[in-house]
Amino acid sequence: MAVSARRGAPxxxxxxxSTALRLVEEGGVEALSMRKLAAVLDVNPMSLYHHVAxxxxxxxxxxxxxxxRLALPDNPGSPxxxxxxxxxxAYRRMVQRYPxxxxxxxxxxxxxxxxxxxxxxxxxxxxxxxxxxxxxxxTTADVLHGFVAGLVVTERQGHIGRDDPAQADRVYETAIxxxxxxxxxx
Numbered sequence: 001m002a003v004s005a006r007r008g009a010p011x012x013x014x015x016x017x018s019t020a021l022r023l024v025e026e027g028g029v030e031a032l033s034m035r036k037l038a039a040v041l042d043v044n045p046m047s048l049y050h051h052v053a054x055x056x057x058x059x060x061x062x063x064x065x066x067x068x069r070l071a072l073p074d075n076p077g078s079p080x081x082x083x084x085x086x087x088x089x090a091y092r093r094m095v096q097r098y099p100x101x102x103x104x105x106x107x108x109x110x111x112x113x114x115x116x117x118x119x120x121x122x123x124x125x126x127x128x129x130x131x132x133x134x135x136x137x138x139t140t141a142d143v144l145h146g147f148v149a150g151l152v153v154t155e156r157q158g159h160i161g162r163d164d165p166a167q168a169d170r171v172y173e174t175a176i177x178x179x180x181x182x183x184x185x186x
Contacts, residue, residue, distance in 0.1 A: 011043060013061075016051055021062050021101060029059060029104045062101065063111035070094045072122050080129035081180045087122055088148055088176045095152045103156075106149060115141065130183045144179060151175050 019040055023032050034055055038045035052058045071093060073086035095102045105112055115124075115138060123144070127137045151172065154160055161168025 011041065011047060011051060013051055015041065016048065016058070017062050017065050020058055021065075021098070024059075024062070024104070025098060025100050028100050032059070034058075059104070060111050063105055063108075064117075066094070066098070066101065066105065066112070066118065068118075069098070070118055072118070076125075080126050083122070083126050084130070084180060084183075085176050087119065087126065088172075088179070091119060091148060092152060092172060095156070099156060102152075106153075119145075127183070132183065140183070147175070147179065 016037070020032060020037055023037060023040065032055065034048050035045050037058075038048055041048075048058075052061060071090050073083060073090060075083055075086060078086075120141065123141050124137055127140055128134070132140050155168045155172070160171045
């Protein structure tokens with residue numbers, strides 16, 4: 001890996017991804033450019049192309065790394081209800097921390113793929129433990145994701161919690177309680 005004369009250290013994919021993510025969160029996906037990223041990293045813009053084909057590929061890579069940035073609960077021995085609650089809160093925290101990229105992901109679902117990795121690897125075992133039949137798990141996961149994502153969008157747009165942030169917390173807890181009561185379980 002070549003070392004930039006200006007930087008004195010080689011670029012890493014992790015450094016490129018984390019810096020690009022920070023720039024996305026500061027100004028949105030539209031504001032990210034390879035030139036701006038190169039300037040922040042103190043490299044020649046062409047150096048980035050040794051690691052990523054173009055901005056679209058970079059954004060896709062960042063989206064793929066979101067699963068690793070989601071603080072997934074690690075409590076496999078807990079009741080499924082507790083694990084589902086923890087997962088829902090981890091999802092909301094991720095949205096609050098990365099709102100610009102989350103908005104992009106929800107308008108470009110092809111950037112993250114289907115039901116593999118991250119949240120899905122945690123959600124599907126929870127659904128199994130909740131008694132959701134295997135043939136219904138993908139549909140149930142999609143419904144739950146749509147429900148929670150819609151709630152988060154409503155919160156982000158200021159329809160809940162605008163004047164009282166604690167109200168958004170209460171609404172979110174109520175939604176999770178409704179989800180838990182509505183899932184089949186043994």
